[in-house]
Amino acid sequence: MARQTGAIARRLLQDCMADGLSVDNALARLAVYIDKRTSAAQLADIALDMRPSQAPERCWLEHMATRLRDKPSAFDDVRRTAACVSHDRGNGETAAMAVERLAGSFDRAAAISPAASVQLSSLGDEDRLSATTGEIALWLERQGILGARKHILDIGCGIGRLEHALGAMAGCIVGIDISPRMIAIARRRCAGVANVKFRLTSGLDLGDFADQSFDDVLALDSFPYLVLAGVAERHFGEIARVLRPGGMAAVLNYSYRTSDIDSRDINRLARAYRMEVLVDGEMPFGSWDGTAFLIRRGGGT
Incomplete structure (x- = not known):
């Protein structure tokens, strides 16, 4: 052995x-x-x-x-x-069952190490997590996603790392997650940030939000679990629905498969929902090995 x-x-x-x-x-x-x-x-x-x-x-x-x-x-x-988190889907496990299992898994992970629960490579160190989050924030700013008047949705916000970093760079950020413990941590972390809100979500869709209600959407390391639960394509369509014309979605890690497979899926879904892929599977970060995709909804000026 x-x-x-x-x-x-x-x-x-x-x-x-x-x-x-x-x-x-x-x-x-x-x-x-x-x-x-x-x-x-x-x-x-x-x-x-x-x-x-x-x-x-x-x-x-x-x-x-x-x-x-x-x-x-x-x-x-x-x-x-x-x-704490199994990446295998059980036989007969429905999407709702998978989401419920993952919610409990992330509750347990966050109880051990909030920082590692959202980024293992932080090794549980808040300074390392902040450094990577800052690098991601800078990349998002360069893509034109942030702005003082922007209304942004963060799918799978975890412990509120992006909200804390981006609060001063956006008009309003709504963070959603399936883990009650993570939402509680996020609310404490961002207690002094007035333009940030957190909501517990079903993880099955974005049904809580109206059509064209966000300028941009973020999904940092959340899509791999949507893929696991079998609801990734549904969420892609939901993102297209809640985005305003010309709005962008940053998907940082679509799955934990190869970038070629993810690129094919992203491009297929973009075509299906009449969106344009602007960044296709790049790895722009030095402190994190995440793969970046940037998609834009049509109709903007």
Whole structure:
């Protein structure tokens, strides 16, 4: 078992280096895929034993080992957080059942680590989470999504990280989520932000909102769970409905499959709902390995 786990860890580390991932993002992958019986110290030893010939790879692995040895409890918390959420859909599980299960899963994850529950690569560190959130906010601003008069919907707002960061950059932001615990955390986090509202949602559609009621829509790492529950295409149509003409939707991670598959799905859905894909599967962030899609509804000036 130990030999098999070591082989899996080495292969995963090699893939992370080949993909150009940061150490933090690679640690998140280890937390998800490596058997929990393998300790952080053992993983550090595996990283150091790899001894690649290239200096940048050796430096990367040494940094990985240092992080694992210096903060084993943080790595264990990320593992526990990740383990709360199953990405497999049970036989006979309806969309409503899947959403209910996921809501409970994210409640439990947020109780362990609010930061890691919305971004595993933060390793539960609020400063790391804020740094990535700031990078995302800057990207959104560059796309023209933000503005003092903009009315924005955030699907899967989690603990309110975007609302806290973007409150001063938008007219009004409405954050929705299926997790009561996350909504409660978000309300505390944004207690002093007057133009932010949070609502618990069914997770099945956007039926609480009228046609053409938002200038822009955000979906940060929420669509993978809509895909899992079988309601992603319904939500895509709902986004087209609630967007005003010319409004944009930023989908940051459509699923956890390959970017080619996600791009095909996004382009197919955009055509079906007469929307235009402006950004098609780019990875513009340095501190997070999310894949960005930007879609615009027709009819704007």
